[in-house]
Amino acid sequence: HRRDPANLSVTYDYIVVLGWAHRAADAIAIYERLPPGRRPDFVQQAVARDYRDLGDFQRALAIYRAGKHEHPTEAAFAAGEILTLADAGRAAEALVEGEALTRHDPEDLELLSATTYAALAAGRGAQTLAFARRVLALDLGNRDARRAEILALARLGALDEAASEAARFPGLLDAAELRRLNGDAAAALVRQAGIRSQTDEDRWLTADRAIAKLDAQIATLSGEGVPAHPDLLRARFDRVLALDNRDRPDDVIAAYEGFRTEGITVPAYVLKVIGDAYMRRRQPEKARAVYEAARADSPGDF
Secondary structure, three states: OOOOOOOHHHHHHHHHHHOOOOOOOHHHHHHHHHOOOOOHHHHHHHHHHHHHHHOOHHHHHHHHHHHHHHHHOOHHHHHHHHHHHHOOOOHHHHHOOOOOOOHOOOOOOOHHHHHHHHHHHHHHHHHHHHHHHHHHHOOOOOOOHHHHHHHHHHHHOOOOHHHHHHHHOOOOHHHHHHHHHHHHHHHHHHHHHHHOOOOOHHHHHHHHHHHHHHHHHHHHHHHOOHHHHHHHHHHHHHHHHHHOOOHHHHHHHHHHHHHHHHHHOOOOHOOOOOOOHHHHOOHHHHHHHHHHHHHHOOOOOO
């Protein structure tokens, strides 16, 4: 390109390759210096993606929409429009567009993948799951669709299934997402163990499962350093709730004493359980101090 800047064929390829190299600003700078004229569709697609990557959604949309009009059979332009709308905070609009287009092209992977992305951005768990599985039915190894499936399962409350899928396909979630997912799955077990309408035996079995899961998480998180510290505290707090559901007040109290020794501030929802444990052990003065701390932290809690 430097030797022959007037050679449009070379320039077009150079623009595309700069985009591949994550040098979107450089690609756009060259594109905007081109003489007037119609561009090949592959260049338009590359440049629209570069504008999208730079957050210039209006220019990206303009190119995608022009391309969609000029090349109605090229799904890449329609898919790019859906992706750009989602990135621009217009995910619900993108999803409507994607649903309409996939009704006419139900097996177009580009359109299905873009619509999955829009559904996830729009927070629509059921639609994300449905579109992700349509993609996977056509392309079993599609990692973006598998990731969307996991996040949709989590959003729909199928946390154990989501965590199991994340373990089967490592690398789809980043470390923070994986910690949050595993924490949510453990917390769901703790809540299940707290349902008092079930028999004590069933409640205790669930509580034991929750404690075992949390013990494993605590062991792992303890070795992950500062980034994992909030997740580690959450796991330790949830473990106190699980111990309470298992009717182990002495262990609840021991955990609290450990927090005090470490100088850890315990949230009100955990303090209430600790106060109850002191009451069960007929230590009302200690219980009162804990309840007062809980009230100070959460004064509106009846």
